[in-house]
Amino acid sequence: MSDVSNSSRTTRKPKGEGHSRRGEILTAAERIFVEHGYEGATIRKIADEVGLSSTALYMHFPDKGAILQEICRDAFSRLIAANAAVADEDAPPVRRLRRMIDGYVDFGFAHPNAYRLIYLTRPVEAREGAQDMARELGGGLFTTLEATVADAVTAGDLKGDPSVLAQAIWATAHGVVSLMITKPYFPWADRQTLVDTMLDAMFAGLPRP
Structure with missing residues (x-):
């Protein structure tokens, strides 16, 4: 998992690419946890980073x-x-x-x-x-x-x-x-x-x- 920049937000992936999306969530969350701390790393921030709605992110993980x-x-x-x-x-x-x-x-x-x-x-x-x-x-x-x-x-x-x-x-x-x-x-x-x-x-x- 490598670090990503703010400019590397991805677009929504088509149905069937959930595994790839899960990896993107983890990669983005790594950086956000480090930059903002656990309390500051909201689900919304992580979801925005990978081009998902908060509701869609909850389909991959129940909470941060x-x-x-x-x-x-x-x-x-x-x-x-x-x-x-x-x-x-x-x-x-x-x-x-x-x-x-x-x-x-x-x-x-x-x-x-x-x-x-x-x-x-x-x-x-x-x-x-x-x-x-x-x-x-x-x-x-x-x-x-x-x-x-x-x-x-x-x-x-x-x-x-x-x-x-x-x-x-x-x-x-x-x-x-x-x-x-x-x-x-x-x-x-x-x-x-x-x-x-x-x-x-x-x-x-x-x-x-």
């Missing part, structure tokens, strides 16, 4: 809470699938771990609005869907990361409590992604160079036996 939940579910599902694919690779644990974090960072930059909604939503707004998805699906995502860290500890590549190490790794990656997508006005270095430097420093600094 359901829209937010669907956005979060889709985002977490993508991350979970990417993590699972890496976890199943026949590669040393530390290499798999780095690829997981690399994929997480890539997702954040490729889908900044979705990333903001699942990881940067204010607590009061997160109750409308993001919080439930974070507990249900985000927990599984972290479990896969933690299990890979545990594999690295068992293999003798890392030392320490896998849960603590996994939290430190996740927090470091999140810090870079969240800063770069919320502070675009800062004179950041080349993104890939910065990410590679962060990953090199993080993995070099992890405690080892």
Whole structure:
């Protein structure tokens, strides 16, 4: 799902293209939730953005809470699938771990609005869907990361409590992604160079036996 501009409002689609319309609603809602906050993102605004009446939008989603939940579910599902694919690779644990974090960072930059909604939503707004998805699906995502860290500890590549190490790794990656997508006005270095430097420093600094 990519960001859309105010000028990209679509016209009504003919009958039979409901799946495409549903995707357009989610894409538009991502941006509107980020720009206006959950309270300011009305059904009318979302409907207007995709060229629907409010009544027609309700045929796809019962309320805006359901829209937010669907956005979060889709985002977490993508991350979970990417993590699972890496976890199943026949590669040393530390290499798999780095690829997981690399994929997480890539997702954040490729889908900044979705990333903001699942990881940067204010607590009061997160109750409308993001919080439930974070507990249900985000927990599984972290479990896969933690299990890979545990594999690295068992293999003798890392030392320490896998849960603590996994939290430190996740927090470091999140810090870079969240800063770069919320502070675009800062004179950041080349993104890939910065990410590679962060990953090199993080993995070099992890405690080892």
